[in-house]
């Protein structure tokens with residue numbers, strides 16, 4: 124089930140403690156790009172949680188989109204329900220950096236049950252926009 128109409132004044136799915144309109148919404152709606160690698164990572168998690176495949180594609184570096192498509196993302200989104208994000212570590216990725224690394228654990232459930240995605244993601248900043256490059260992914264079930 125997709126949640127296209129995330130209410131703007133409810134807690135942001137990324138778990139920051141802020142409301143969606145004060146957190147990931149400006150980035151996802153293209154109003155204000157994420158200023159740090161961690162904020163981009165959070166907004167991509169939220170995009171997965173609320174079904175914004177357009178934003179996920181847009182924030183993946185063009186050189187690394189490979190087989191990625193809206194259809195594939197929608198399929199992944201429809202199979203998973205994201206429940207929690209925990210940021211473990213951020214290396215660089217500040218407003219004055221051009222690269223950054225974010226390690227996190229994202230918890231989700233699917234037909235196969237509950238699972239956790241442990242990922243160390245690499246980000247690059249181009250033209251004031253942070254982009255997802257790739258990640259080392261470990262699935263824990």
Ligand SMILES: [Zn+2]
Nearest residue numbers: 135137146147
């Ligand atoms: Zn958020």
